[in-house]
Amino acid sequence: MKLNTSWAKLFFSFLFFGGMASSCQFYHDTTAHYNAHFLADERMKEVEEKIFNAYQDNYNEILQVLPPLDTNATAAYKADFDYCIKTASIPIQFHSQSKWTDDCYIIVGKARMYQGDFANALTTFKYVNTESDDDNARHQALILLMRIFIANNDKKSVLFTANYLAKEEKVSDENARDFYTMMAHYYRQQNNLPKTVEYIEKALPYVNNRRMKTKFYFIAAQIQQQLGNDAKAYEYYNEVLKRNPPYEMTFNAQINSSRALSMDNADAVAKGEKYLKNLLTDEKNKEYLDKVYYELGSFEARRNNAQRAIEYLKESLIANSGNSGQKIASYLKLGQVYYELKKDYPKSVNYYDSAFSLMSENSSNYQKVKRQLEVLRSFAEYYTMVSEADRLLKLSAMSESDREAFIEKEMQAEREALEQERLFYLSSKKRIANKQATSNLTPSLIANNPNEKKWYFYNPVAKETGELNFFRVWGNRPLEDHWRRSQKTSISVPTNNQTDNTLVQNLNTNRPDNQVDNSTEKINGVEIKSKKERLAKIPTTSEAIIKTKEDLQKGLLELGKMYYLLKENEKAQETLMRFVKEFPNNPLAPEAVFTLIRICKDTKDCDVSQYEKMLKENYASSSYAKSLDNKNFFREVKAQDSVVNRLYEEAYALYQTEQYTQAFNALKNIEKNYPESHLADKIKLLSAMLMVKTSDDLEEVEQMLGQFLSENKNSELVPLAQSLLDNIKKKRGGE
Incomplete structure (x- = not known):
């Protein structure tokens, strides 16, 4: 009986202590989950939604999938993050055996990540991944690790983690959504649009948040449109519009749909033009006039109507009221139109330069625009060098009276062009102001009694009229003491951002003060060189003429090579042939002919033999001629150069x-x-x-x-x- 009694005691002991253990676990789980974890998790979700919604999307480029980890943007939520860390730390300290401890670590890691403390966030997520028995927590930690790797541009770690996660089984719907979203975010940062849309489309079935889902449809539509899949893009834009998005997204979805029009379909083009012009009169679009004018400019550029495109794009800049993304897009499009349609390369550089000065290094096309600008600057330098040398040599061959007549005509043309630009600016500004003012009129301002007197500053139309009258007389004077004086002591220092010499800056200047001094004329902020200055630059001595011809030779050779770099083979051939014909004895002529051979090989129906014959007959002793018969010539020269360097x-x-x-x-x-x-x-x-x-x-x-x-x-x-x-x-x- 003693034996049976002992077994009975042991059995009931197990039941008692097992029940106590189960009760303790239940207590820790319940207390951790419904107190600290719940409060911290809810606060974190609230802050994350605010960050997602507060991010200012730039509709002039493919939208970002997720906001960047920007401490400037998250600084306002410091108190919330501190609360999350403090609250989520309670279960970690006092309920460590709770099954919610891993989730609390995730919240702490997120708070550190959003505050830019990547080192501690990485440590936290890695701890969860290695120590947790909960697959969901591990998967979530790995996805958040990917986000930090993306922020650090650690591509190798991103792809390694992604490959590991892709092999995992039993991934929850929430983690599947976050994984696909993170992959889309990664490929968007790499500007890999096909991969971005692939993962966006994979994420969509798992996204329940209405605002996020709408945004994902919009991104998918943008990318499909850019990839040339207009039908798919149209389908996605319709999904966006069905979901009643914010008006800015609605507006852009409608605008983007119009871009899919074929310029070969006259009826569709007419309807598209009418639709865009109707947007200008819609009161709801008063905040987006800059965007509408931009779209009209882009529409005219597609029709190869350069002058009308330029006018609309300049009106986009005039209507802009602080939207830097739209301003950058308008400057870039103007640069493109001046380059491709007008062939005015110096102006093209000015507009590209203005766009680049406003861009952030985080912009997706920052490096692309930087490279384009560097090439265009070099191109414009040599183009101007050739144009100016040709002009000076032409003037040097004229009689004195003909020179003066030519320069006076040149100056008058510049004055007229600036005056036309000024008038265009004023008329556009007034028209745009009236559109905006009409939209802003309150019922009291359009009451039945037209003779009712109202205070001047309550009447936007009267204000605008007064502003334009002031501008005509005084220019855009800053609000300061002695504003009437044309000569004021200035202690301002120009900054890098003051390089924009385009429309808005040029015209916002003191128009009455045309004469800066006796030799320099100034109109709309642009200096027109005096006749005396222009005459002084004309080469009249043999030494000056030789120097000008040297500039012409250098400019022609480099300009020809720049045309080739920009894939304008016809102009490259034309420029380099002029160089060779006019300056056959230049030491660099063999290089020019050799470049012509390379261009000809890249050009359809071009006879390479004519240039090879020219090189062999006229420059037989040059290394370029020798390379035609010896394919290894330049390799041998490189080896020889290495020996000479050492010696x-x-x-x-x-x-x-x-x-x-x-x-x-x-x-x-x-x-x-x-x-x-x-x-x-x-x-x-x-x-x-x-x-x-x-x-x-x-x-x-x-x-x-x-x-x-x-x-x-x-x-x-x-x-x-x-x-x-x-x-x-x-x-x-x-x-």
């Missing part, structure tokens, strides 16, 4: 250690074995420097340096050689 460095080291005889012999050997090396100018100058150190015959040294300068005018060593020559001349003068 020259050894000779220069001997010079530095004052072993002048050995250095001189080393240079002689290089000249003997490699007479046409790429370092010929350096070798000759170092030989002259050795003469300075070892010879007492200053006249011989002077002749040697003079010969170097005459034979190597384009060398980067010219300033050093000139300095040495000046010192020698001083020494000889003191003899």
Whole structure:
């Protein structure tokens, strides 16, 4: 019986302590979940929704899937994040055995992530991934790790984590949604649009939040449209419009649908134009007039109507009231129109430059625009160099009276162009202001009694009229003391952002003050050079004409190469052929002909043999001609250059250690074995420097340096050689 009693006691002990353990677990789970975890989780969801909704979408580009992790944007929620960390830490400290502890760690990690504390957030998420037994918590931690890796541009870690997650089984619908969303976010950052839309479409079935789902449909529509899938894009835009989105998204969905029109369908084009113009009169669009004008400009550009496109795009800038994204888009489109349709390359650069100055480094097309701008700046530099050299040489061949007549006509044309721009600005500004003012009129301002007097500043139409009258007389004067004075002491320092010389900046200037001084005329903020300045630049001496022709030669060669870089092969051929025909003895002519061969090979129905014949017959001794028969020629030259570099460095080291005889012999050997090396100018100058150190015959040294300068005018060593020559001349003068 004792044995049976002992077993009975043991059995009831297990029941008692097991029940106590179960009760404790229930207590910890319930207390952790419905108190601290619930409060922290609800606050985190609330803040995340605010961050998602507060992000300012730029509808001029493909929308971002998720807002970037920007501490400036999340700083306002610091108190909320601190609350989340403090509250979620309670179960971690006092209910560590609760099954909700992992979820509390997730909340703490999120709070740290949003505050920019990536190091601690990473540690937290990695802890959950390695220590948790809950697959849902582990998957959520891995997805959040991906978000930090994306923010850090750690592509390798993003893809490694994604591949790991893709192999996991039993992923919850919520985590599937977040994973697909995160992958779409990653590929959007990489500007990989096909992959972005692929994951957006995978995420859509799992998204329940109405606002997020609508946005995802809109992004999918944008990408499908950009990829040329207009039918699919139209379907998605309809889904957006069915969901009653905010008006800005509705407006852009309707606008984007009109972009799918084919310019070959006259009826559709007419309907599209009518639709866009009707948007200008819709009161709901008063905040989006800049966008409507932009779309009209883009529409006219597609019709190759450059002048009308430019006018609409400039009106977009005038109507803009602080939307930097739209302003950037308008500047870029103007730059594109001036480049592609008007062929006005300097103006194109100005507008690209204005757009770039407003862009953030985080913009998706920042690097693309930066590269375009760098190329266009170089292109415009050489284009202007050629145009100006041609102009000056033309003027130099005229009689004095013809020059003056030409310049007066040139100045008058500039004045008229600026006056037309001013009038266009004023009329556009008034028209746009009236549209906005009409929309803003309250019932009291359009009451039945038209004679009823109202205070001036309550009447937007009267205000606008007064503003325009003031502008006509005084220009856009800042609100400051002594505003009537044209000459005021200024202590302002220009910034990098003051490089925008385009429409709005040029016209907001002091129009009455046309005369800055006796030699400079100023209209709408643009200086017009005086006749005296223009005449002074005309080359009249043989030396000045030679210098202008040198500029022309350099400009033609570089401009031809820039055209080739921009894939404008016809203009590249035309420019380089002019260079070769007008300056056949230029040392760089063989390079120009060789470039023509390369262009011809890339151009349909082009006869390469004509350029090969020209190169062989006229420049047979050039390395470019030799390369035609020896396909390995440039590879051999590269190997030879490497040898010459080493030998020259050894000779220069001997010079530095004052072993002048050995250095001189080393240079002689290089000249003997490699007479046409790429370092010929350096070798000759170092030989002259050795003469300075070892010879007492200053006249011989002077002749040697003079010969170097005459034979190597384009060398980067010219300033050093000139300095040495000046010192020698001083020494000889003191003899």
